[in-house]
Amino acid sequence: AQTVTQSQPEMSVQEAETVTLSCTYDTSESDYYLFWYKQPPSRQMILVIRQEAYKQQNATENRFSVNFQKAAKSFSLKISDSQLGDAAMYFCAYIRNFGNEKLTFGTGTRLTIIP
Amino acid sequence: DARVTQTPRHKVTEMGQEVTMRCQPILGHNTVFWYRQTMMQGLELLAYFRNRAPLDDSGMPKDRFSAEMPDATLATLKIQPSEPRDSAVYFCASGPQGGLRNEQFFGPGTRLTVL
Numbered sequence: 001a002q003t004v005t006q007s008q009p010e011m012s013v014q015e016a017e018t019v020t021l022s023c024t025y026d027t028s029e030s031d032y033y034l035f036w037y038k039q040p041p042s043r044q045m046i047l048v049i050r051q052e053a054y055k056q057q058n059a060t061e062n063r064f065s066v067n068f069q070k071a072a073k074s075f076s077l078k079i080s081d082s083q084l085g086d087a088a089m090y091f092c093a094y095i096r097n098f099g100n101e102k103l104t105f106g107t108g109t110r111l112t113i114i115p
Numbered sequence: 116d117a118r119v120t121q122t123p124r125h126k127v128t129e130m131g132q133e134v135t136m137r138c139q140p141i142l143g144h145n146t147v148f149w150y151r152q153t154m155m156q157g158l159e160l161l162a163y164f165r166n167r168a169p170l171d172d173s174g175m176p177k178d179r180f181s182a183e184m185p186d187a188t189l190a191t192l193k194i195q196p197s198e199p200r201d202s203a204v205y206f207c208a209s210g211p212q213g214g215l216r217n218e219q220f221f222g223p224g225t226r227l228t229v230l
Contacts, residue, residue: 043204045221091158100171101146101210103219105158 002027004094006106013082014114020067021077021109023092029053031097034068034075039108040088048090051075053097079111087113117141119222121207127228133195136225138207139188146210147190148219149175149182153203161205164190197229 003026013019025034036048051059051068058066063083067076079086092106120139128134140147148163162172167184175182179198184190194201204226208219 043224043226045206045208045224101148101163102160102171102174103148103150103158107157 002029002094002096002104004092004104004106006092006109008109009107010110010112012112012114013079015082015084017082018078018080019082019111021079021090021092021111023075023077023106025073025075025092025094027073027094027096029096033095033097034066035093035095035103036064036066036075036077037091037093037105038086038088039091040085045091049077082113084113084115087111119207119209119220121205121222121225123225124223125226125228127230128197129230130198131196132229133193134197134201134227134229136192136205136207136227138190138192138209138222140190140207140209141211141220142188144209144211144220145187147184148208148210149190149192150206150208150221151203152206152224158206161192194227197227199229202227202229 005024032053034051038046038048049059049061049064051066058068063080065078089108089110091108094104122137146165149161150158151161152158161175162182164184181193204224206224207222210219
């Protein structure tokens with residue numbers, strides 16, 4: 001079974017600084033997707049960034065980028081120029097490209113932005 | 116813009132009562148997912164449908180939970196009878212027909228409290 005591990009329950013960063021959230025996963029599949037979702041206090045799950053396992057190039061979305069290390073099964077999220085609005089729970093998630101379409105989530109990292 | 120809607124946003128009920136949660140997927144989306152979020156278990160898939168047919172409900176307690184799609188614009192999740200351990204946030208998500216299988220758009224969730 002696939003598992004997703006986020007070893008940092010909480011992180012904090014000074015506004016305008018850079019922070020990296022860690023995620024590791026375990027799977028026997030070779031074709032899959034990885035995601036980072038943001039959940040602010042409103043509870044809405046917002047997709048931040050996605051990475052296809054077959055793409056070697058790390059995904060980037062504005063201030064958000066990932067470091068995808070397929071062999072190490074590592075998928076970290078880097079937030080540059082942190083803003084107050086980035087404060088939220090961040091969840092790493094996995095889905096295989098064939099078969100069951102279940103998103104498997106990590107336990108989340110609560111990110112606090114210090115003004 | 117197109118969004119997944121869920122009703123009610125909050126529900127407080129007493130143990131033993133029936134609870135019905137409703138979801139309106141994004142128009143044109145043919146895949147609907149139900150997730151549950153608790154502090155102890157995190158985010159977990161309960162069930163999902165494609166073209167109104169259930170594809171996987173293995174994550175759902177069968178004795179008290181039921182999920183249906185009466186039509187393409189409505190998905191329901193029922194709990195009967197409800198128990199305090201069912202207290203959680205229930206998310207509905209939908210995915211587009213013909214789109215990337217990794218696209219899941221989440222609703223705002225229903226926070227259920229069973230006393």
